[in-house]
Amino acid sequence: MATAVCPGSFDPVTNGHLDIFARAARSFSRVIVAVGFNPTKANRHLFTLEERLEQLRQATREFANVEVDSFSGLIIDYCAEVGARSIVKGLRSAKDFDYELPMAHMNYELTQVDTVFLATSPRWSFLSSSLVKEVASLGGDISEFVPPFIADQLYSRTGQGLEGEES
Numbered sequence: 345m346a347t348a349v350c351p352g353s354f355d356p357v358t359n360g361h362l363d364i365f366a367r368a369a370r371s372f373s374r375v376i377v378a379v380g381f382n383p384t385k386a387n388r389h390l391f392t393l394e395e396r397l398e399q400l401r402q403a404t405r406e407f408a409n410v411e412v413d414s415f416s417g418l419i420i421d422y423c424a425e426v427g428a429r430s431i432v433k434g435l436r437s438a439k440d441f442d443y444e445l446p447m448a449h450m451n452y453e454l455t456q457v458d459t460v461f462l463a464t465s466p467r468w469s470f471l472s473s474s475l476v477k478e479v480a481s482l483g484g485d486i487s488e489f490v491p492p493f494i495a496d497q498l499y500s501r502t503g504q505g506l507e508g509e510e511s
């Protein structure tokens with residue numbers, strides 16, 4: 345059984361992430377979406393770890409071979425723990441590639457874990473959790489970019505309320 349780990353902060357999960365999970369789930373028999381700790385973003389998370397895990401569980405419910413978990417420490421140690429030989433990452437642009445490649449090299453050098461890059465669907469090549477949060481916080485329409493229940497949570501967390509609702 346080939347297991348792959350899809351790591352990230354997922355604050356919150358977007359349709360771009362979901363597209364990558366779905367495609368990873370077609371190539372691997374078991375996919376673990378793992379929420380990791382990124383110190384550079386730690387103080388800026390809109391949703392708690394528990395909230396992000398619950399969002400991911402709900403958003404991936406339809407995928408039979410996708411699980412949701414969290415990890416702290418090195419991703420390679422987590423991969424060893426769950427028996428994964430591959431990490432799957434989505435690439436939106438050359439900028440993502442420049443950021444991801446040294447980590448992929450380091451992870452391979454340390455434990456021979458492979459990083460499999462999937463080119464993001466062009467439809468989502470501009471999409472990021474940060475942009476979605478910014479648009480939501482200013483009252484813009486994010487319905488195309490995240491599942492409806494995440495949009496509701498974003499509007500209420502950023503103080504925008506739901507569309508048409510008085511606040």
Ligand code: PNS
Pocket residue numbers: 351352353354379380381382385417418419420446447448450451
């Ligand atoms: O979505 P993000 O914020 O880019 O996710 C980053 C995360 C948490 C997946 C990444 O920072 C990570 O894997 N951290 C674990 C620590 C680690 O293994 N660092 C060395 C990488 S070579």
